[in-house]
Amino acid sequence: MDSKPKHFIVLLHTDLILDSVSDGVFTVDETMKITYFNRAAERITGFSRNQAIGQYCIDVLKANICEKSCALRCSLELEQEVIDKHVTILRTDGKEIPVSISTSVLRDETGKRIGGVETFRDLSSIKELKKEIERTYTFEDIVSKNHRIQQIFDLLPHIAESESTVLIQGPSGSGKELFAHAIHNLSSRNTGPFIAINCGALPDTLLESELFGYVKGAFTDAKKNKPGRFALAKKGTIFLDEVESLSPAMQVKLLRVLQEREYEPLGATAPVKADVRIISATKDNLTTLVEQGVFRDDLYFRLNVVKLLLPPLKERRDDIPLLIEHFIERFNRKMVRTIDGVSDEVLGILMHHNFPGNIRELENIIEHAFVMCREQVIQIQHLPPEISQKKQIIKSSLGNSSPLQDVERVKLLETLKKHNWNKVETAHELGVHRATLYRKIEKYGLKNPTASH
Amino acid sequence: MKKIAIPVFGDRISNRLDCCENILLISIEDGVIKTRDAFRLTHLNPAVKLAMLVELGIDVLICNGITEFYTRRLSDCNVQVIPWIYGEVDNVLACYLNGMIKINGSGGINRNQKCKKLNGDNDS
Known part of the structure; x- marks a missing residue:
């Protein structure tokens, strides 16, 4: 016989229902x-119930509208519901999560107002797909810690601010369109x-x-005006991607x-x-094409007002772990999976792969692994065969170095390069003593290529 | 002289750096506040906001919510980021000056009564 009062059972039941949605x-x-x-609020925000209760909701939800137009406050002040408002909240790990929120006044059984209630739905998967379809990438979508990319980050706001023509040079799959998008989104033309x-x-x-469109009657099948991409x-x-492939006539x-800022x-x-x-954007060096007489020099100079040089992935290996994490998170959202990461062995292989297809290739490798992997961690057998077969070659060429050591080695080398092999600055940035830095340089056999022997 | 920036909303720390419109810039020398200036950051896109923070020459940023991107970029620019702090600005500053907010090995902070870390990973 249950001796609990009826209202307690009702509350317990309500809790169970709310915890099940x-x-x-x-x-x-x-x-x-x-x-x-x-x-679900715990899962979406990353806060535990104990942490959240008793705190101001602004400090827990961290929505982008909290300070300007809090929906819950609006509901309380106007006694009106807010339904399906799309906002972003900030999770405890610093990830921005798109959510749809609905708010209303909370009343007790007598109808007296006792506060407010908010429901929110995680829209990450939907937004991810939308982003992929609409290709609406921003500055914050560029994932990199590499010093060469950091230098570009520093330049991007200034480039975006100007109206100058930009030429982005980088190998296939290095993210040229992403940078072009970022410039556009940062500019006044956004x-x-x-x-x-x-x-x-x-x-x-x-x-x-x-490019230029046509007018009705321009040719046999031109039944009506069609605007071109410029319009x-x-x-x-x-x-304009792959601008190096323009014919001489199109170049003119x-x-x-x-030159004229007009077209026909x-x-x-x-x-x-x-x-x-x-x-x-171009994947070739246009200067070489100009020298070969394949590309017009006057067009090159017009396009090349501001130039961004994107390094291939093999020259920014310190970004590989970050990019792996980024893609895993993205595919988890897109495919509604919960993969935790890659094994040490997989990380080791990827750290040593040359990535001729650059970031796109890495993305494809992770996507392939997602399809093959039914576990929590991506293992070698989940990689495409041409990558997993490299395991033996890498093992024999590396001796006993672990993937973590590989990451450390790459990070060390990148930071040294960033500071032109200035040990004091490098040690300062890495937060290690100079003696430690010298020890690590020796341990990994790193040598300054420009140093005199 | 150490320069500290705190994104503010009213008398509290702003809930998100990327959405904040006001920054408090404090210079400290020998544990004493020398100057205290407010800056507006309205209608700035993330890149410009970042550039402005860096150009202010800050050494430390004390903030509440911060995206991974901002954390990475500011750290790369040698700005010490102390995130997930909430509470009233004056209390937080007092805690900082008293050494009650310290970066620990994992990038978190020590808790105290007046200003707290709230990022869900070390509930006490």
């Missing part, structure tokens, strides 16, 4: 301090469109009509746009003003 639920009192925090076109993907005739990018940015046409759609009789910022 997948949406986060919390309540606050009139002072905005948290009075209830369900299990409310305008970002239009990308791969110049190498289309034959000349098609490329011309794609679509009006007040925004146009990103593009040069005119850059096919069949048009009057030029159209080009109100766009041009960012181009």
Whole structure:
């Protein structure tokens, strides 16, 4: 016979229900301090119930609207519900989580107001897919600790602020479009469109009509006017990828746009003003192509007002662990999985792989592993065969170094390079004593290539 | 002279560095506050906000919520980041000056009565 009072059983039942739902639920009192925090709220925010209860909700939820237009406060002040408002919250590990929130007044059984209630739904998976489809990447999507990329980070706001034409040079898969997006999103044109076109993907005739558009009657099948990419990018940015593959004729046409800031759609009789910022990208060194007479020097100089050089992944190996973590997190969200990471052996293999396909290749390797892996940690057998077969070769060439040592070695080398092998500055940045630094340099056999012997 | 920046909202530490509109810049010499200035950071995109923080020449940033990206970038610029601190600014400053907020090996801080660390990983 259960001797518990009825209201206690009802409360227990309510707790069970609220802990079983997948949406986060919390309540606050009139002072905005948290009075209830369900299990999903713990999972989404990273705070335990004990930590959250009694705190101001602004310090726990950390939504981007807390300071300006708190939805819960709005509900309490106006006694109105807020439904399905999209905001972001900050998880305890520093990850920004997109959520949809709904708020309303909380009343007791007599109808008296006792605070507010908020529910929130994690939209990470949806936003991730949306981001992939719409390719709306920002500055914060660039994942790097590498000093060469850090230098670019420092330049990006200044580049974005200007209206200058930018040339991004980097090997295939090094993230050229991501940087172009970041520049666009940081610029004053960020409310305008970002239009990308791969110049190498289309034959000349098609490329011309794609870039500049055509007017009705320009050719047999031109039944109506069609705007080109330059028109679509009006007040925004146009990103011309693989600009090195432009034919000489197209180079002349593009040069005119850059010089005159106008273009003529096919069949048009009057030029159209080009109100766009041009960012181009190339995987080849355009200077060499100019020297070979394949690329026009005047066009090169027009494109190359500001140049960003993106290093291949093999030259920024210190970013590999960070990128692995980034992709695992992304695929976890996208595929609704909970993979924790990669094994030490896998990390070792990836740290020594040359990545001819750069970051895209690493992304593909992790995606392949996600498909194959049914465990919590990605193991060698989950890697693509051409990568996992390298295990033996790497083992024999490395002796007994562990993946952690590999990471340390790479980080050490990168920091030394960053400070031009200045040991004092390097030791300071790494937070180690100079003696420790010298010991590690010797341990890993690192040598300054520019030092005189 | 040490320069400390604290993102503020009213008299409390702002809940997120990336969303804060006001920064308090404090210079400290021999454990004494020498100057205390407020800066507006409205309508700044993350890159510009970061650049501005770095250009202010700060040595320490005491803040509540901070994204991984900001933490990484500021650390790369040799700014010591003390994150996940919440409470009233004056209390937090007093704690800092009294050595009650210290970076530990794992990047967290010691707790005390007036200002607290709140990032979910070391509930006491």
